[in-house]
Amino acid sequence: MTPLQFIIIDNDTVNNLLCDLAIKDAVADARILDFTDPLKAFEYIGANNESNHSMNIVLLDINMPTWTGWDFVDHFEKLDEKIKNRFKIYMLSSSIDNNDKLRAVENKNVVGYIEKPLTEEKVFSLL
Amino acid sequence: MDSISKSDELINVNKELALQKEEKKQRAAELAIANKELLFQNAEKEKRAEELVIANKELLFQNEEKEKRAEELVIANKELLFQNEEKEKRAEELAIANKELVFQDAEKEKRAEELAIANKELIFQNEEKEKRAEELAIANKELIFQNEEKEKRAAELVIANKELIFQNEEKEKRAAELVIISDLTDAIQQVANKELLFQNEEKEKRAAELIIANKELVFQNAEREKRDAELVIANKELVFQNQEKEKRAAELVIANAELVFQNEQKEKMTTDLIQRNKDLEQFTYIISHNLRAPVANIIGLSYRLQQTGLPEDLRSQIGAGLSTSVTKLDEVIRDLNDILKIRQKVDESKQLINFAKFAADIQLSIEKMIENEKAVILWNFTEAEEIVTIKSYLHSIFFNLISNSLKYRQPTVPPMIKITSRKENDKIVLLFEDNGIGIDLSKVGEHVFGLYKRFHTDKADGKGMGLYMVKTQVESMGGKISISSEVNTGTQFRIEFNS
Numbered sequence: 001m002t003p004l005q006f007i008i009i010d011n012d013t014v015n016n017l018l019c020d021l022a023i024k025d026a027v028a029d030a031r032i033l034d035f036t037d038p039l040k041a042f043e044y045i046g047a048n049n050e051s052n053h054s055m056n057i058v059l060l061d062i063n064m065p066t067w068t069g070w071d072f073v074d075h076f077e078k079l080d081e082k083i084k085n086r087f088k089i090y091m092l093s094s095s096i097d098n099n100d101k102l103r104a105v106e107n108k109n110v111v112g113y114i115e116k117p118l119t120e121e122k123v124f125s126l127l
Numbered sequence: 128m129d130s131i132s133k134s135d136e137l138i139n140v141n142k143e144l145a146l147q148k149e150e151k152k153q154r155a156a157e158l159a160i161a162n163k164e165l166l167f168q169n170a171e172k173e174k175r176a177e178e179l180v181i182a183n184k185e186l187l188f189q190n191e192e193k194e195k196r197a198e199e200l201v202i203a204n205k206e207l208l209f210q211n212e213e214k215e216k217r218a219e220e221l222a223i224a225n226k227e228l229v230f231q232d233a234e235k236e237k238r239a240e241e242l243a244i245a246n247k248e249l250i251f252q253n254e255e256k257e258k259r260a261e262e263l264a265i266a267n268k269e270l271i272f273q274n275e276e277k278e279k280r281a282a283e284l285v286i287a288n289k290e291l292i293f294q295n296e297e298k299e300k301r302a303a304e305l306v307i308i309s310d311l312t313d314a315i316q317q318v319a320n321k322e323l324l325f326q327n328e329e330k331e332k333r334a335a336e337l338i339i340a341n342k343e344l345v346f347q348n349a350e351r352e353k354r355d356a357e358l359v360i361a362n363k364e365l366v367f368q369n370q371e372k373e374k375r376a377a378e379l380v381i382a383n384a385e386l387v388f389q390n391e392q393k394e395k396m397t398t399d400l401i402q403r404n405k406d407l408e409q410f411t412y413i414i415s416h417n418l419r420a421p422v423a424n425i426i427g428l429s430y431r432l433q434q435t436g437l438p439e440d441l442r443s444q445i446g447a448g449l450s451t452s453v454t455k456l457d458e459v460i461r462d463l464n465d466i467l468k469i470r471q472k473v474d475e476s477k478q479l480i481n482f483a484k485f486a487a488d489i490q491l492s493i494e495k496m497i498e499n500e501k502a503v504i505l506w507n508f509t510e511a512e513e514i515v516t517i518k519s520y521l522h523s524i525f526f527n528l529i530s531n532s533l534k535y536r537q538p539t540v541p542p543m544i545k546i547t548s549r550k551e552n553d554k555i556v557l558l559f560e561d562n563g564i565g566i567d568l569s570k571v572g573e574h575v576f577g578l579y580k581r582f583h584t585d586k587a588d589g590k591g592m593g594l595y596m597v598k599t600q601v602e603s604m605g606g607k608i609s610i611s612s613e614v615n616t617g618t619q620f621r622i623e624f625n626s
Contacts (some may be wrong), residue, residue, distance in 0.1 A: 065581035117427025
């Protein structure tokens with residue numbers, strides 16, 4: 001079985017370090033990819049149409065300087081179903097605004113909402 | 128022989144008397160005809176007076192109808208006021224409600240116009256009635272004149288009757304003398320004379336009654352004249368009331384137009400306030416995000432620090448992360464302070480600023496930067512040389528836009544910045560043009576002026592504050608800013624100041 005892959009999309013490198021640590025605590029052999037630019041992450045996902053059957057968990061920040069997390073999800077929506085099926089997107093945000101949580105629940109391309117900081121327990125709950 | 132000739136003479140006298148009696152009968156018949164004529168004329172006058180009364184009733188009915196219509200208009204207006212208050216309460220429904228109001232106002236204007244037409248018609252009818260009343264007054268005067276003539280004739284008749292009575296008395300005396308001469312004819316003659324006397328007295332009574340009847344007619348005519356004059360006054364009053372009602376209808380139309388105008392103003396204000404509210408909501412949202420982000424990191428990092436047996440390199444990484452997060456938190460708080468200052472400082476007094484001198488001062492203050500980039504700044508402020516504005520804001524606007532142009536320059540082409548002023552419909556417009564790398568607005572769109580928004584993350588050290596500050600400053604002075612750009616060609620900012 002191919003290992004689980006985590007894709008972290010956030011311009012905040014400190015957050016990405018914390019995510020790294022939390023994921024490694026929870027899933028020792030997980031593959032972790034960091035993107036500080038959502039456009040680069042989107043390029044990566046869009047190009048990922050080969051026979052890579054592994055499941056990807058995307059941890060997506062909302063408030064970023066170029067695309068917001070929501071812009072990213074809007075572009076993701078347009079991708080091929082075969083690609084979309086392999087990526088489970090979770091919004092990972094510092095926001096404690098209930099509207100953000102509601103918006104995440106309502107979006108069919110978003111699986112859930114996680115409040116920062118990411119911890120080992122929160123990673124377990126995704127599995 | 129004597130007695131025979133006397134008897135003949137007596138017969139002749141009696142014949143004479145009989146002839147006089149015939150004449151008196153004829154005169155009485157003429158008097159009776161004259162009276163009938165008078166009665167007929169009076170009857171005619173009564174008919175005309177009745178027609179006048181009917182005309183007046185018609186006029187009163189029409190006036191009541193007009194009053195009813197005016198009351199309906201007043202009620203309709205009260206209804207309108209109520210609806211307007213309702214609309215004020217429900218600002219969101221204002222647009223729809225206002226359209227409805229405009230439609231209703233148009234309807235009311237139509238009704239007011241119809242009322243005005245009806246009033247004109249009434250005024251015309253009143254004038255016609257006034258004319259008729261005047262004609263009646265003239266006819267009445269004619270009647271009075273005729274009655275007076277008849278009174279004169281009746282008085283003459285009375286005199287003529289008295290004369291007759293006198294003649295009869297004379298004749299009676301002579302007859303009495305004749306009685307002494309002949310006893311036989313005496314008795315006959317006395318009876319005939321008494322009859323004549325009685326007839327004369329009757330005629331005198333009738334003449335007196337006719338005089339009274341004439342006086343009564345004259346009095347009635349005078350009364351009718353008074354009533355006609357009163358009717359004319361009543362007509363004038365009605366015409367005046369109609370004009371007043373027309374005026375009120377016109378005033379109501381004006382009041383309606385004023386209400387429609389006020390509603391439009393309120394709609395504009397509401398739209399403005401909604402926009403400002405959205406801006407503020409967005410600001411609060413961004414700030415809460417950016418305040419919480421370093422805090423979440425600090426929570427995560429401090430949790431890690433509590434773990435035992437951390438490798439040294441990870442421990443130092445966490446320490447660096449903590450430092451970054453705390454610095455970030457401090458930055459956000461400082462930004463927050465700067466932004467809130469703009470929103471507070473709107474009362475800073477405005478002053479007259481000469482664009483050319485102002486631009487020269489700024490160029491001098493960033494001389495080093497311009498030299499390093501080998502940049503050229505050109506300006507032309509001939510079309511609008513001066514502006515009255517808040518100096519510190521204008522400085523920030525110039526500084527941010529110029530340094531943006533230098534930051535996002537094309538690597539191989541020396542930066543060229545053109546600044547021009549213009550006058551458009553009494554408003555001063557500033558244009559900033561550069562030949563930089565530009566920005567794909569189809570991708571970033573409305574985010575360009577957003578707080579903490581950055582589009583060239585690989586370039587320079589921007590933190591996404593500059594354009595947000597410029598926009599906030601322009602808008603806090605009541606102005607507008609817009610952008611147009613083409614990738615690899617350049618960017619143009621257009622600032623419209625509210626004069």
